[in-house]
Amino acid sequence: MTISVDPEQCYGSGDCVHRxxxxxxxxxxxxxxxxxxxxxxxxxxxxxxxxxxxxxxITIRDEG
Structure with missing residues (x-):
């Protein structure tokens, strides 16, 4: 899996860091x-x- 965060879309809630x-x-x-x-x-x-x-x-791309 490949993980990315779109900085243009994120508004900084910090929920991802918590989880x-x-x-x-x-x-x-x-x-x-x-x-x-x-x-x-x-x-x-x-x-x-x-x-x-x-x-x-947050985008997750599953590989293979």
């Missing part, structure tokens, strides 16, 4: 994927963060 702190962080007050964690395997928590994102800024 999956090993994958997400805040940069300049907005959600971002921690460098090197774009292919994280913490799937349930990442999916929960994407589904719960109030601005729908």
């Amino acid at each position: 999956a702190p090993s994958v997400f962080t805040l940069v300049g007050g907005f959600g971002a994927v921690i460098p090197g964690r774009e292919h994280a395997v913490d799937a349930p928590r990442v999916r929960e963060a994407a589904e719960g994102c109030p601005s729908a800024a």
Whole structure:
């Protein structure tokens, strides 16, 4: 899976960081994927963060 956060869509609720702190962080007050964690395997928590994102800024692409 590949995870990304659209900085144009994110409004900085921080919900992603709360749900999956090993994958997400805040940069300049907005959600971002921690460098090197774009292919994280913490799937349930990442999916929960994407589904719960109030601005729908998180995208998950399943590979293969």
